[in-house]
Amino acid sequence: MLLLSTPSPGFGAFIFSNRRNSLLLAAAVVIAVMKMIIFKHFFPYMDFTSDTGSYMETALQNRNYNLWPVGYSKFLWLFHQFSRSETMLAAVQFAMLEASAFFFYFSVCYIFNPQSYFRYGFYVFLLINPLFPFLSNYFISDALFLSLGLTWITLLLWVLHKPTTLLLVFHGVLLGYAFTVRYNAMFYPLVALIPILLSAYRPWQKIAAILLPVVLIVSFVIFTRQKTAEHSGVKIFSAFSGWQIMNNAMYMLQYIPLDSGGVPAQLAGTHKAVYHYITAVKKLPRKIAVSDGSYFMWDMNGPQKGMLRDYVLAHKDKDVYAGWSAVAPLCSEYGNYMIRKYPWDFTRYYLLGNAKLYLLPELEVLGGYNRPVINLVNKDVAAFFKNGDKPKPEGKYNDLQSTLMSLFPSLIVICHLLFLEETIRYLVKKGIRKTSRxxxxxxxxxxxxxxxxxxxxxxxAPIVLRYQVLLIVLLLGYTLLLTEITDAPLTSREEMETEEEPLMLGI
Known part of the structure; x- marks a missing residue:
């Protein structure tokens, strides 16, 4: 039998009529339910972060603008129409994660037919992986975005295997929605070009598959700019990105000589505030590190929060979001100006530091239970969750979370190294000849x-562990697949000729 050949039954029959696969699915469902019950026994309350209040307020008011993408708030608004249970929200987010992960798993098994390492090794990982229940227990967009990401990757595999018009539409809509949940999805259409262009779609279908998500994303950007302009008077898509650019530029300013002048006139006031602030920061016992996250933009004594306070005081009729939007263009202009002026310092003190974090990301909020210390507006919590305003104390198992999560930064390093090593072995040992195009x-x-x-x-973007979970899943899955292919014997020429498609890269 040819390694990684496609089984003949349909996908539904492959799962439900095949005894082995139906048992694997049944076991996954039972274990997932048990895992969530046990998890909620140890961690009964949903956890909050500093972003939770903004998501909650936007969902309750069903607003079309926010500092963060509104896609998750729309999901929360829909959920709130049916339930006020925080346990139910955690369960729904966990169910979406498990469903998307096993959709990926069974799709890979169906399309490529692995027999050992992936089929059982990756299955065990999905069963015991503690990241999914913890991510599902947060009132932030990570669980939803990861579910969308896993489903999106799986749909791309189906584009290669069996491209249909319905699949084209489903992929475009899902990708468009993923962008509304987190702007990390802005590079996803570029990734999708690979399978779409190399698929069996007709030329007009390929064009449609490429354009549909782009049109949806551009439409969302235009819509968001318009809604932000209506509320704040500033036609801007993402206020947060302007603040982030200035924050990123300020890391390098701790290390270089900085005078109080020498900038364009429109930036003079901002630069003067930055100069005095950085002069004070340089006197601290240690430098602010990239691993401290978006430190400068959240520091209440920083120039950005100072500009926000000045705006709010001068515009009593505007809310804080309008202030963020009004300040954002100046932050963006100043940040970009400093980066262009000191490109090598920016590379040395920010980009290289962030590159290290990519391999060893910070645990951030996953490092412990944050809800007791998050200062949320009580009326919002009480309005969203039944008994949400009652105290939710830290449990006695909080150390268990930090212990389990501390394993994953090292796992990312290991996965990268193993994936690179297996890719090299795959090429050296002619793995291309052992599998399909x-x-x-x-x-x-x-x-x-x-x-x-x-x-x-x-x-x-800031780099933290919860942003890299999709990467962990893909690296582990592909490493197991590559290992299985590389260790298999070379297929004979007669077997290769019976395969329905050429067994070569064919690009």
Whole structure:
């Protein structure tokens, strides 16, 4: 039997009519239910972060603008129409994660037919993986975005295997929605180019598959700019990104000589505030590190929060979001100006530091239970959850969370090294000849995702463990697949000729 060949039954029959697969699915469902019951015994309350209040307020008011993408708030608004139970919200988020993960698992088993390492090794990982229940227990967008990401990757594999018009539409809509949940998805259409262009779609279908998510994303950007302008008077898409650019630039300012002038006139006031602030920061016992996250933009004594306070005092009729939007263009202009002026210092003190974090990300909120210390507006919590305003004390098992989560930064390093090593072995031992063209395209897809995810993470976003979970899943899954292929005997020429498609890269 040819390794990684496609079984003949349909996908439904493959899962439900095959005794082994139906047992694996039944066991996964039973264990998932038991895992969530046990988890909620140890961690009965949902956890909050500093972002939770904004998501909650936006959902309750069903607003079309926010500091964060509104897609998760829309999901929360829909959930709130049916339930006010925080246990139910955690269960729904966990169910979505498990469903998307096993959709990926069974799709890979169906399309590529692995027999050992992936089929059983990856299955065990999904069963015992503690990241999913912990992520599901947070009132933030991570669980939803990860579910969408896993489903999106799986749909791309189906694009390679069996492209249909319905799949084209489903992929485009899902990708468009993923962008509304987190802006990390902005590079996803570039990754999708690989399987779409190399699929069996007709030329017009390929064009439609490429354009549909782009049109949806552009439409969302235009819609958001308009709604922000209506509320704040500033036509801007993401206020947060402008603040983030200035924050990123300020890391290098701790290390370089800085005078109080020498900037364009429109930036003079901002630069003067930065100069005095950085002068004070340089006197601290230690430098502010990239691992401290978005430190400068959240520091109440920092220049950005100072500009926000000045705006709010001068515009009593505006809310804080309007202030963020009004300050954002100036933050963006100043940050970009300093980066252009000191490109090598920015590379040395920010980009290289962020690149190290990519391999060893901070635990951040996953390091412990945060709800007791998060200062949320009580009326919002009480309005969203039944008994939400009652105290939710830290449990006696909080150390268990930090212990389990501390294992994953090292796992990311190990997964990268193993994936690189197995890719090299795969090429050296002629793994390309042992499998199908579609698998080689799928492997290329994985490498493109890793490269673009690295670039986006290092240049444009803070790096923490919860943002890299999809990367862990893909690296582990593909490493197991590559190991299985590389260790298999070379297929004979007669067997190769019976395969329905050429067994070569074919790109």
């Amino acid at each position: 579609k698998f080689n395209v799928a492997l290329l897809l994985c490498w493109v995702f890793i490269a673009l995810n690295f670039a986006f993470s290092v240049f444009a």
